[in-house]
Amino acid sequence: MSYFIDTKYLSIIGHRLPLFSKKSQDLWNCRCIICGDSQKKKNKARGYFYRNKNDLFYKCHNCQVSQHFGTFLQNLDAHTYQQYVMERYASGMNGPKAHKNPEQLYNHEEPVFKKDPLKDVAFRLDTLEEDHEAILYCTNRNIPKEKFSELFFIPSVKDIIKIAPKYWAIKTNEPRLLLPFYDEEENLLGVAMRGMRNEHLRYINIKIDENATLIFGLNKVDKKKTIPIVEGPIDSLFLSNSLAVAGTGFNKLETLSLPKDKIVVVVDNQPRNTQVCDLVDKYINLNYNVCIWPCNILEKDINDMVSAGHDVENIIAKNTYNGLMAQLKFIEWRNC
Numbered sequence: 283m284s285y286f287i288d289t290k291y292l293s294i295i296g297h298r299l300p301l302f303s304k305k306s307q308d309l310w311n312c313r314c315i316i317c318g319d320s321q322k323k324k325n326k327a328r329g330y331f332y333r334n335k336n337d338l339f340y341k342c343h344n345c346q347v348s349q350h351f352g353t354f355l356q357n358l359d360a361h362t363y364q365q366y367v368m369e370r371y372a373s374g375m376n377g378p379k380a381h382k383n384p385e386q387l388y389n390h391e392e393p394v395f396k397k398d399p400l401k402d403v404a405f406r407l408d409t410l411e412e413d414h415e416a417i418l419y420c421t422n423r424n425i426p427k428e429k430f431s432e433l434f435f436i437p438s439v440k441d442i443i444k445i446a447p448k449y450w451a452i453k454t455n456e457p458r459l460l461l462p463f464y465d466e467e468e469n470l471l472g473v474a475m476r477g478m479r480n481e482h483l484r485y486i487n488i489k490i491d492e493n494a495t496l497i498f499g500l501n502k503v504d505k506k507k508t509i510p511i512v513e514g515p516i517d518s519l520f521l522s523n524s525l526a527v528a529g530t531g532f533n534k535l536e537t538l539s540l541p542k543d544k545i546v547v548v549v550d551n552q553p554r555n556t557q558v559c560d561l562v563d564k565y566i567n568l569n570y571n572v573c574i575w576p577c578n579i580l581e582k583d584i585n586d587m588v589s590a591g592h593d594v595e596n597i598i599a600k601n602t603y604n605g606l607m608a609q610l611k612f613i614e615w616r617n618c
Contacts, residue, residue: 284336284337284370285337285338287369287370288352289338291351291355291362292338294362295355295362296310296312297437298358298405298437299315299329300313300315300319300405300410301313301327301409301411305330308332309330309331310331310332311327311329311330311331312327312331313327313409314327314329314342314344314345314347315358315401315409316329316342316345316347317342317345317347318406318409319342319344319409320344321408321431326344328342328343328344329342329343329344331351338350338351339351340354352366352370358402359444360402360444361444398470399470399490400434400462400470402444402445403436403441403442403444404434404435404436404437404441404460405434405435405437406431406433406434406435407430407431407435408427408430414435415435415457415478416457416459416478417430419459419478420433424585425519426519426520429519432519433460433461434460434462435458435460436457436460436475438457439454439455439457439458439475439486440452440453440454440455442475442488446488446490449488452486454486456479456481458476458478458486459475459478460473460474460476461473461474461475461476461498461515461516463494463496463497463498463500464500465494465500465501466500466501468501469491470490471489471491471494472490472494472496473487473488474487474488474498474515475487475488487528495537496528496534497525497527497528498515498518498525498526498527498528499524499525504523505544506544507522507523508523508546509523509524509525509540509544509545509546510524510525510546510548510573511524511527511532511535511545511548512524512525512526512527512549513526513527513528513529513548513550513583514526514528514583514585517583517584517585520588520594520595521548521584521594521598522595532549532561532564532565542569542570543571545570546570546571546573546598546602547561547565547570547571547572547573548572548573548584548598549562550582551580551581551582551583552582553575553615553616553618559616562574562612562615566604566605566608566609566612569604569605570604571602571603571608572603572604572608572612573601574601574603574608574611574612574615575601575615576601577614577615
């Protein structure tokens with residue numbers, strides 16, 4: 283009976299495991315979500331669920347972690363694990379202690395991995411199949427494949443309450459592209475969830491740390507190099523060493539300990555938008571380097587510019603100004 287319950291719950295969570303498939307009667311395979319499996323070969327899958335007497339076990343041949351299925355399920359989804367425990371208890375087993383301690387079965391220490399709460403609710407894009415909805419969405423937007431390791435797919439928006447319980451009122455359950463906001467020490471501060479199916483609400487923004495200032499890319503930026511700072515997280519993926527303020531909240535710049543001479547303020551190409559123009563004027567007067575888009579660029583944001591075939595990185599480099607020259611170019615831009 284215990285093996286039947288284990289396999290039942292494995293089938294429930296199978297869709298959440300990258301490259302999950304059944305290999306034989308008592309053997310299942312997936313990419314290991316504990317270590318991430320091979321970073322070079324995206325089709326590599328070295329995690330296995332297998333039968334041992336009347337129980338199901340998990341073993342990864344990359345990181346060598348070995349554990350009972352119950353332990354694996356508990357780390358993946360605490361809520362489903364509670365249902366699993368109750369079902370085992372109801373069938374006459376010993377509730378929470380129904381699965382054996384892996385140390386009794388294997389003669390090695392389990393590796394310790396840094397816990398990223400996103401592993402409980404989402405999947406990194408570079409672990410998904412090429413025909414996956416999230417991969418196709420990003421490919422259609424021309425997002426560079428080398429950036430897929432920085433993005434996630436969340437199968438159901440409401441699952442975010444597992445790591446941010448205060449957002450319990452979220453009822454929608456559509457899948458979305460998830461963009462994580464980390465600090466410089468890789469601590470998760472919040473997420474932005476982008477709709478992929480023409481949802482009326484394009485973004486759902488969540489703060490994990492209520493006191494944090496959300497800036498996308500802080501865990502990747504090199505402060506010794508030039509740092510273009512843009513509005514949207516997706517736009518930042520097209521630029522080297524870039525940050526995104528997630529909206530027009532460029533006042534966040536003043537909370538960062540970044541050298542002003544390394545920063546380039548890059549707003550959307552909207553010369554008729556009063557709010558955007560006020561931002562450009564403000565940062566010119568504060569003596570920041572500011573990108574002033576040339577009049578031959580008609581697209582509004584960086585993603586659209588890239589899709590239109592423009593070399594955006596080069597355009598920004600050639601159209602960054604400060605001081606009096608920035609003021610003159612700003613006047614030209616407003617009259618484009």
